[in-house]
Amino acid sequence: MNMFAREMDTTAQASVLVLSRNPKLVDAIERALIQSPELSVASETLSLAEIGEAGGLFVTNRVVVFEANPEDELELHKLKEILSDRSEDNVVVALTKNDLSLQKARDLLDVGVDHVLPFSIKGDKFRALLRKELQETTPPAPVPEAETAPRSSVIAVTKSRGGVGATTVAVNLALGLAKLPGTPRVALVDLDMQFGNAGVFLDLEDNGGMQQLAEATELPDAHFMHGILQRHASGLDVLCAPASIMPLQSFSAEMVEHLINLLSAEYEYVVFDLPQALVDWVEPVLSRAARLEVVMDTSVPCVRQVRRLLDFLEYEHFRPRVDLIVNRESKPMFRSEALKQAQTILGRDIEHWLPDAPDIARKAVDLGRPAVASKPGSGLGRSFVRMAKTVQQGAPNAPKTKNEERV
Ligand SMILES: Nc1ncnc2c1ncn2[C@@H]1O[C@H](COP(=O)(O)OP(=O)(O)OP(=O)(O)O)[C@@H](O)[C@H]1O
Ligand SMILES: [Mg+2]
Numbered sequence: 258m259n260m261f262a263r264e265m266d267t268t269a270q271a272s273v274l275v276l277s278r279n280p281k282l283v284d285a286i287e288r289a290l291i292q293s294p295e296l297s298v299a300s301e302t303l304s305l306a307e308i309g310e311a312g313g314l315f316v317t318n319r320v321v322v323f324e325a326n327p328e329d330e331l332e333l334h335k336l337k338e339i340l341s342d343r344s345e346d347n348v349v350v351a352l353t354k355n356d357l358s359l360q361k362a363r364d365l366l367d368v369g370v371d372h373v374l375p376f377s378i379k380g381d382k383f384r385a386l387l388r389k390e391l392q393e394t395t396p397p398a399p400v401p402e403a404e405t406a407p408r409s410s411v412i413a414v415t416k417s418r419g420g421v422g423a424t425t426v427a428v429n430l431a432l433g434l435a436k437l438p439g440t441p442r443v444a445l446v447d448l449d450m451q452f453g454n455a456g457v458f459l460d461l462e463d464n465g466g467m468q469q470l471a472e473a474t475e476l477p478d479a480h481f482m483h484g485i486l487q488r489h490a491s492g493l494d495v496l497c498a499p500a501s502i503m504p505l506q507s508f509s510a511e512m513v514e515h516l517i518n519l520l521s522a523e524y525e526y527v528v529f530d531l532p533q534a535l536v537d538w539v540e541p542v543l544s545r546a547a548r549l550e551v552v553m554d555t556s557v558p559c560v561r562q563v564r565r566l567l568d569f570l571e572y573e574h575f576r577p578r579v580d581l582i583v584n585r586e587s588k589p590m591f592r593s594e595a596l597k598q599a600q601t602i603l604g605r606d607i608e609h610w611l612p613d614a615p616d617i618a619r620k621a622v623d624l625g626r627p628a629v630a631s632k633p634g635s636g637l638g639r640s641f642v643r644m645a646k647t648v649q650q651g652a653p654n655a656p657k658t659k660n661e662e663r664v
Contacts (some may be wrong), residue, residue, distance in 0.1 A: 268354065270606060271391050272317065275300040276308060276353070277324035282376070286322060286352070289380030291643055293388065294650050296320070298643075299588050309339030310626055313591040315347045320387060325351035325370070327361040327505045333368060340369030348390045352376055371487040409521035410652040412576065414544040415531045417562040422584035422611070423451070425618065426552050426644075427530035429629040433645030435493045436629070441525040442647075443632045444486065446496045446516070448542070449532045450505060453498025459489050460625025463500040471507040472497075476515045479523070491630065494524070498522040505536050511540050516624065521545075526652070535569070545568065546577040548648060560599045566601070578610035582644075587636075596616040609644050614638040 273296050283300045290298045301308060305323040306316060314321065321343075327333055343349060351365050355375040362373040372386065412430065417632045418421035424447075431445040447453035449466075456463055466485025469475065485495040520527045520662070529542050543549065551566065553559045563581065570579070581603065588610035589596065600606065614637040621628045629641040 258547070269428070270295055270297040270565060270608075271319040271387075272606070273298045273304060273320040273322060274314070274318040275322045276303055276305050278302055278304055279304060279324065282324060282352070285382075287643075288431055289383055290322075290387070291646055292380070292650055293384045294647070295391065296384075296387065297608065299610075301590070304332075304340060305600045306335040308590065309335075309652060313623075314339070315343045317590070317592055319346065319391070320348040320350070320354065322350045325353050325362050325365055325373075327351075327353065327357070333364055336365075336370075340460040343369055344411050348372075348387065350374060352378075352385075409527060410547045410648070411517060411521065411527050411529070411542065412548045412550065412648060413529045413531055414550045414552065417551060417559045417566065419533060419553050421559070423552040424453070424455050424458060424530050425621075425627075426550055426582060426584070426611075426641075427528055428455050428646055429627045429641040430550065430648065431493055431526070431528040432459075432489075432491055432520040432627050433629045434528070435491050435594075435642045436646060437649055440492060442494075442523065443492075443526045443528065444494045444496070444520050444524040445528045445530070447530045448513075448519070448539070449498055449510065449530050451502050452523065453530060453532075453534065455530050456487075456495065456497035458622060458625065458627055459493070461487050461489060461495055461497055463497045465499070466496055467499045468503065470512065470516070471499075473512075476512065477519070479519055482516070482519045505532070505534060508536075508538045510538045510541050513538045514545075518539060519546050526648070540573075540575075543573070543575040543577065546575075547653075548651065549575075549579050550574055550582055551578040551579060552582045555583055555586060555596060555599050557599075560602055564602050579605070580647075581605065582609045583607050584611045585613040586610055609640060610649075621642045 263452050273290055275283050275298060277283050281303050287300050290296050305321070325336070327379055349370050350372045351370045352374055352377070355377050357373070365373050371390070374383065414423050414427040414430070427445065431443050434441060435443040445455060447455040450467065464485070464487055467483055473481070486496055489495055507584065519526065531539055531542065551563055553563050556646060614635060617628050617632050617635055617637050621631055624631065628635060628638045632638040633642060
């Protein structure tokens, strides 16, 4: 298959759109579905009737989950019209009150809904149902072999242009992971040696740790490493970039490889904020990374730069799972021609869309309190929580989901 000709619906993840005017319901469904690594979930606090009339809904989204009230004849009539646009490949799920009559459930099926489920459906059952529906055409996500799977997840964050938001992502993702249930141990390393400012985002001053590491005459031990890491109030351990500019060649690939070994032995997640330059000591990070988070925008130069990076990874046989993160843009309801072209060039779907939130981002930097901690309920904060959960679900140490959990 020509990988550049792939359409959104046949990528490893299936796009799910959740629709309801009730934000609590939207949030509960999103939280339940986000645990499936094979689903990429987006939501709108709008009804299907409100959104569906614009057309194109079923092209952009493989699965549509919506709150339905089949007792409303007018709504049912509108649904029939909207669902006439769906294809065989789409999966349409209506969520309704628990005591819906059989006749009303049948009415929904008649207008083109695939499944009618009660609001009280358990999260694991819901996920299992979608998995089964999508199984036939979606390739299964690769499962690491238990005996070779590492305990620790190395996550690298890179940028497709300066200022696109990579440090914002690295810091919020690391903090989001550290705040997950079970408070996993997380280390954040700012390898943007010359211009790194992750410490500023966390209100931490450089303690000279990176400089000591660069000047070390032999490979450091765990004790040395503890001495140069700084504990953030959240529990996150941080290795800041030096306050004064260091030449890029101050570091060696051997040193970085060794640092990864030391950190991986102690931390469940090690997040690296990478420099834009592909210096040789970045290679150990790329070869050990389970995930590479690529922060970008949808402008033509940025998309081209990401394509070059993907080609480089392929050429060098680096095989991290790549997540494309578009910053400062919300996920569009319908794909514009430009976005379709961008996805064709990239040959893959966009994993996360982070809304433009200048006030929150500015305050977060000024106060040294990242959005995921200071504004976890905001659109931006929620996106980072979601990102951390997605990373956790794909990690070798991912917790089991609870059976009793409900939507
Ligand atoms: N979603 C957002 N909404 C609004 N502002 C944002 C958003 N994300 C990041 N910013 C702001 O954009 C600026 C650049 O972000 P950041 O430092 O994370 O980018 P970077 O890619 O790491 O840049 P550099 O090239 O300097 O390393 C910061 O002022 C940050 O607060
Ligand atoms: Mg940066």
